[in-house]
Amino acid sequence: MDIVVRNLSKRFGNFQAIDDVSFxxxxxxxxxxxxxxxSGKSTILRAIxxxxxxxxxxxxxxxxxxxxxxxxKRGIGFVFQHFALFRHMTVQQNVAFGLEIxxxxxxxxxxxxxxxxxxxxxxxxxxxxxxxxxxxxxxxVALARALAPKPKVLLLDEPFGALDAKxxxxxxVWLRRLHDxxxxxxxxxTHDQQEAFEVCDQVVVLNHGKIEQIGPPQxxxxxxxxxxxxxxxxQVNILRPETILGMQLDNERPLPVRxxxxxxxxxxxxxxxxxxxxxxxxxxxxPARIKRLTPLGWLARVxxxxxxxxxxxxxxxxxxxxxxxLENGLDVYVRPRDLKVFEESSKAATAINYxx
Amino acid sequence: MKPSPALQNTMTWPQRFLIxxxxxxxxxxxxxxxxxxxxxxxxxxxxxFFEALTDPDAIQALLLTLKITxxxxxxxxxxxxxxxxxxxxxRFWGRRIVDGLLDLPFAVSPVIAxxxxxxxxxxxxxxxxxxxxIGFPIVYHLPGMIxxxxxxxxxxxxxxxxxxxxxxxxxxxxxxxxxxxxxxTTFRRITLxxxxxxxxxxxxxxxxxxxxxxxxxxxxxxxIIGRTQTATLYVHDQIESFDPHGAYVMSIVLATVSFCxxxxxxxxxxxxxxxxxxxxxxxxxxGAVRQMRRH
Numbered sequence: 335m336d337i338v339v340r341n342l343s344k345r346f347g348n349f350q351a352i353d354d355v356s357f358x359x360x361x362x363x364x365x366x367x368x369x370x371x372x373s374g375k376s377t378i379l380r381a382i383x384x385x386x387x388x389x390x391x392x393x394x395x396x397x398x399x400x401x402x403x404x405x406x407k408r409g410i411g412f413v414f415q416h417f418a419l420f421r422h423m424t425v426q427q428n429v430a431f432g433l434e435i436x437x438x439x440x441x442x443x444x445x446x447x448x449x450x451x452x453x454x455x456x457x458x459x460x461x462x463x464x465x466x467x468x469x470x471x472x473x474x475v476a477l478a479r480a481l482a483p484k485p486k487v488l489l490l491d492e493p494f495g496a497l498d499a500k501x502x503x504x505x506x507v508w509l510r511r512l513h514d515x516x517x518x519x520x521x522x523x524t525h526d527q528q529e530a531f532e533v534c535d536q537v538v539v540l541n542h543g544k545i546e547q548i549g550p551p552q553x554x555x556x557x558x559x560x561x562x563x564x565x566x567x568x569q570v571n572i573l574r575p576e577t578i579l580g581m582q583l584d585n586e587r588p589l590p591v592r593x594x595x596x597x598x599x600x601x602x603x604x605x606x607x608x609x610x611x612x613x614x615x616x617x618x619x620x621p622a623r624i625k626r627l628t629p630l631g632w633l634a635r636v637x638x639x640x641x642x643x644x645x646x647x648x649x650x651x652x653x654x655x656x657x658x659x660l661e662n663g664l665d666v667y668v669r670p671r672d673l674k675v676f677e678e679s680s681k682a683a684t685a686i687n688y689x690x
Numbered sequence: 691m692k693p694s695p696a697l698q699n700t701m702t703w704p705q706r707f708l709i710x711x712x713x714x715x716x717x718x719x720x721x722x723x724x725x726x727x728x729x730x731x732x733x734x735x736x737x738x739f740f741e742a743l744t745d746p747d748a749i750q751a752l753l754l755t756l757k758i759t760x761x762x763x764x765x766x767x768x769x770x771x772x773x774x775x776x777x778x779x780x781r782f783w784g785r786r787i788v789d790g791l792l793d794l795p796f797a798v799s800p801v802i803a804x805x806x807x808x809x810x811x812x813x814x815x816x817x818x819x820x821x822x823x824i825g826f827p828i829v830y831h832l833p834g835m836i837x838x839x840x841x842x843x844x845x846x847x848x849x850x851x852x853x854x855x856x857x858x859x860x861x862x863x864x865x866x867x868x869x870x871x872x873x874x875t876t877f878r879r880i881t882l883x884x885x886x887x888x889x890x891x892x893x894x895x896x897x898x899x900x901x902x903x904x905x906x907x908x909x910x911x912x913x914i915i916g917r918t919q920t921a922t923l924y925v926h927d928q929i930e931s932f933d934p935h936g937a938y939v940m941s942i943v944l945a946t947v948s949f950c951x952x953x954x955x956x957x958x959x960x961x962x963x964x965x966x967x968x969x970x971x972x973x974x975x976x977g978a979v980r981q982m983r984r985h
Contacts, residue, residue: 385864405867412868418861422883422966431879432869463966476865483869 335394336361336519337382337487342391344377344543351377352388353543359536361396364513364520366530369540370566375523378540379489382521383412396486396519411480411518415492417472419464425451425475426460432483450478453512470501477509481516488520494529506533527567531555539563561676564602569647571608573601577644581618582667600676605649607672610636612658619669622646627660636660638668724945731938742939750916751924751940757832758907758920759900762839767893770847775881777848778855795844803841804909807834830912835920838906843899847892854888855881887959894955898948 337359344352352374359365367375380386382393384405392401400408420428429450433443451457454474464472473493480488493509494502510533513520524530530537531551539546539554539562547559558564565572578601614621622638625645634655636648648668660666732739742748777789795803811818811828818828828834862884866876882889904922911918919927921940928937 383864383868385867405864406870406872408868410868412865414861414865416861418865420862420866420880420883421858422886431866431871435870435875465966479865479869 335359336396337521338392338394339378339382340392340394342378342381342388342393344374344381344386344388350543352381352391355391355540355543355545357538357545357548359519359521361519362517363535364510364522364533365536365538366534367521367523367538367540368525368527368530368566370525372542373540374543375525375540376491377543379491379521379523382487383410383489384408385412409483409486411483411485411488413473413476413480413488413490413493415495417464417469417476417496419472419476419479421464424461424463425456425467428464428475429478429482431479436483446482450482453481453515454478468501469497470505473497473505474508477512481518485518488518490520490522492523492525495524502529509533539566541566558674561600561602564674564676569605569649571603571605571646573603573644573646575601577601577620577640577642580640580642581620582614602674602676603646603670603672605635605647607670608646608648609669609671610638610648610650610654610658610660611667611669614667615669617669619667622666622668624660624662624664624666627655627662629655634660638666640668727938727945728942731935731942734935738935739939742936743943745936747915747919748921748924748936748940751919751921752943754832754835754919755901755921755944758835758839759897761836762843762900763893763896766840766843766896767847767889770844770892771851771882771885771889774848774851774855774885775877778852779860792845792848795842800838800842800903800905800907801909804838804906807837807841807906807910811837829910830914830918832918834910835907835918838910839900839903842903842906843896846895846899847889850892850895851885851888854885858884887962890955890959894951897951901944901948 335358339358340356342352342355343350355374355378367378369375377386381388382395384400384403388401392399394400395403395408395410420431423431426447429447430443433446438446447460448457451460454477456471456474456478459467459471459475464475467475473496477493494505497505506529513533522530522534534551536548537551537554538548541562547554547563549557554563555567558567561572564570620640622640624636625639626637628635628637629652632652634650634652636650636655638646638648640646646668658666773792777785777792808829809815811821811834813819813822813827813829821828826833828837862880863876866880871879902922903920904926907920908923908926911920911923913919913923913927915927921944925937925940925944928934928940
């Protein structure tokens with residue numbers, strides 16, 4: 335375990351930024367701290383870096399107690415959202431900074447700087463100043479600078495947040511490849527679930543300073559532990575128990591779901607877990623009317639209205655939509671393929687999965 | 691970018707009027723008086739100019755002004771940087787009060803500033819008399835004049851450095867510490883180079899202001915010719931006398947020095963800017979520049 339955080343808490347005035355957070359990250363992994371803004375993800379990262387002092391809790395880095403260690407002695411690399419390159423230094427000087435601080439011999443510094451510039455494909459820009467670079471180039475330099483002194487762990491705070499979509503996509507792929515080559519244990523803060531899923535081995539989902547769930551991306555998506563995780567990881571329809579009771583049950587098929595016993599419970603269906611057909615097919619479902627059909631390239635988004643006027647979003651392929659001959663105002667049948675029911679017990683929500 | 695001739699031809703009448711108004715205003719307020727002073731100073735010829743400049747009292751006054759300016763500039767630059775860093779980066783009780791009171795020297799007349807110093811450090815005050823008895827008089831001597839200079843120029847460096855510190859934030863400093871740099875190294879290699887133009891600009895303003903300070907010095911110095919008479923006090927005395935040529939000469943010297951410092955600073959600053967910023971921005975910008983040149 336390269337990064338171990340135990341019972342970490344931090345309060346800013348009346349705002350509980352981190353609330354008793356514990357997790358451990360195995361060496362060599364790339365892990366995301368994922369959550370909406372204000373969920374405490376950046377504060378956790380800064381606490382691990384020693385840039386923020388936690389109120390309580392301990393931090394361990396590569397087997398060494400680090401809670402009270404000054405930032406300088408933690409052996410970390412840190413990458414900021416807004417790059418934070420030293421403006422008055424060239425690319426080369428930026429990358430060399432950490433090595434010079436550690437008083438490596440000049441020749442060695444030069445060699446390592448060249449090696450890193452090659453790694454981040456910035457060799458041709460060695461003598462440029464940061465303000466002469468594009469956003470993507472700046473972030474690559476920031477990464478090279480953080481990696482130069484061979485840190486024990488790499489911490490990235492929304493590293494692609496300030497870049498435009500295309501550059502962001504390229505850099506994600508590139509970061510993953512870089513990590514596969516360097517294997518430095520990395521913790522990555524993001525509010526973008528797609529980014530977390532694309533880049534990371536494990537994802538820690540945070541909300542209101544607390545951990546909601548930890549796991550590999552696909553597992554989180556398939557087995558979310560709470561309504562928050564379900565809602566945060568992609569679009570979802572939230573249905574009332576009454577809507578489920580209003581299903582058409584042909585051939586005396588039983589209701590496929592045990593409804594939540596408590597009033598707070600709700601049922602979650604992802605837009606791609608709903609199937610549209612022109613005729614009833616014997617499976618439990620609802621008649622529905624198409625309110626709006628929006629083709630989105632190879633996908634189509636269908637907005638449906640159920641008989642009890644519940645709006646439902648469905649995602650199907652554009653090919654499927656054409657095959658069914660869907661159009662606005664058309665009456666169709668829709669049935670859920672997969673449902674998640676959350677029982678609102680006194681403490682935490684428990685999830686039950688139904689695959690129909 | 692110089693406007694092309696084509697652009698000038700398309701200027702509308704309101705535009706011409708506004709430009710004309712700005713130029714006349716500038717001429718009336720700045721250029722006119724400056725030319726008038728220069729003409730008077732050089733009217734009796736270069737011989738008389740240098741004679742007036744090498745008058746023993748004039749030299750004494752200039753040297754005194756120089757001494758005050760050097761000490762005030764060095765101490766207020768160091769103190770100003772420290773104060774800006776503390777005010778921007780630290781949170782402590784009373785920070786807002788200090789921040790507000792910092793502008794006091796701008797808000798009150800320098801004469802009042804001088805008066806405050808006399809009340810606190812004058813020969814009749816407790817502190818002043820004690821210091822004088824151990825052979826360290828403040829008011830009517832050099833230390834008092836330096837204090838007065840420091841008082842009136844106190845906000846200049848702080849106010850030119852603090853906004854830059856505010857704007858760049860602490861990310862660069864944080865990165866430096868994650869890379870292992872201690873506090874002093876971070877300050878020397880990251881913070882200081884980043885604020886260097888603010889510091890230089892503030893220091894230049896301090897120089898210009900101390901060269902030209904009059905009110906506070908008049909009160910604190912006692913204006914003793916050959917001993918506590920500074921260049922501006924000398925100008926004042928010469929105007930009062932019936933041969934003001936000495937005042938013209940001294941004035942033109944002071945004004946030229948201040949002006950050259952500010953212009954020189956601007957030039958150097960532009961050079962460095964060009965190196966770090968514009969030279970070859972990213973590819974798209976370069977393309978745009980080339981396009982513009984072709985037109």
